[in-house]
Amino acid sequence: MTNRIERYSPGGNLDHTAKLYRAMAAVRHPQVVAHTDRVALLAEKIAITLGKDSKAAFFAGLLHDFGKIVLPDTLFDGHDISGDEYAEIKTHAISGFDILGEFHMFTAMCAGLHHALYHRGYGLTIDDFPKGITLPLIKKVLETATIVSICDFIDAYTHRKTKLKHSPASKGKSEGKTLRELLLAQYPGDAQLIDLALEANQEFAEVA
Ligand SMILES: [Fe+2]
Ligand SMILES: [Fe+2]
Incomplete structure (x- = not known):
């Protein structure tokens, strides 16, 4: 992963931040690093296929859960979490x-938006956007954050054990649905991206 970070030679010391994040998160949040590494590679692969900025997608994927490193590691040990614990986890998008x-404003906006782009999500709102940001940049942020958000959803579904305790409503809604159906319900306008991401995730799983 370090080679991949260096290969991109991003501006503004983003490579240094990415390496520092991985080193810091690895101390108490190794499962978060494993997740963000996978999301970075998946987002990068999709961006390449779509002819989008793969460097932006890679770093946005790698740093999307940056805010988790200031949270207690016990929140990510795989136990079923309470409503209060879930509320605490949700703060990671804004922090x-x-x-x-x-x-790194571009990557920061993607981190703030990665849970805000699906139905009943949370995180950054349009009021939090920096003043003076141009429309083309907003478009690129939204495109990149959507790729990361869908990759994040797929990786969490396929790897994460954590579930919300005492949540019959959400359990009932997702039961019996395929991952693709769940994704389409959350991102109704992104069927093509969803299929691409599922395919890429499958290819990674076969190689692993
Ligand atoms: Fe997240
Ligand atoms: Fe994530």
């Missing part, structure tokens, strides 16, 4: 944006 925003 990731707040911390990264001072150094």
